[in-house]
Amino acid sequence: xxxxxxxxxxxxxxxxxxxxxxxxxxxxxxxxxxxxxxxxxxxxxxxxxxxxxxxxxxxxxxxxxxxxxxxxxxxxxxxxxxxxxxxxxxxxxxxxxxxxxxxxxxxxxxxxxxxx
Numbered sequence: 001x002x003x004x005x006x007x008x009x010x011x012x013x014x015x016x017x018x019x020x021x022x023x024x025x026x027x028x029x030x031x032x033x034x035x036x037x038x039x040x041x042x043x044x045x046x047x048x049x050x051x052x053x054x055x056x057x058x059x060x061x062x063x064x065x066x067x068x069x070x071x072x073x074x075x076x077x078x079x080x081x082x083x084x085x086x087x088x089x090x091x092x093x094x095x096x097x098x099x100x101x102x103x104x105x106x107x108x109x110x111x112x113x114x115x116x
Contacts, residue, residue, distance in 0.1 A: 022113055023054050029112050030105040034087075037101055041091050049086040049102075053079040080106050 031046045060075040061068075080102045088098035 019058060023050070025113055026050060026054060026109045029109040033105040033108045034101060037104065038091065038093070041087075045086065045090045046105075048090075049083040052086065053082050076106055076110060 027050050031043055034041045034046045057075050057079055064071045084099040084102035087093050088095050
């Protein structure tokens with residue numbers, strides 16, 4: 001019984017650790033993609049884009065109704081648009097280029113982390 005109670009207490013901790021791991025992995029993957037495509041991209045801008053969108057993706061997935069694929073598609077589209085706006089504004093990219101870059105980076109991290 002004591003072991004079961006301790007496991008129940010660790011559940012939220014493990015969830016937080018998993019989410020932090022996913023956030024770290026997302027940042028690494030998306031920084032790599034953005035820097036490969038746009039070598040002069042500042043890492044701080046890419047990380048700021050992640051900080052602006054990643055928590056909203058997790059919250060949205062947890063609270064929005066509907067099928068997982070529908071929620072994920074809508075939320076990822078929103079993340080791509082916000083990150084594209086950040087890249088356009090702070091990296092000085094044309095909107096189409098920023099949108100393509102954001103979509104590529106998000107697709108890479110989504111595919112790489114889809115097992116989580």
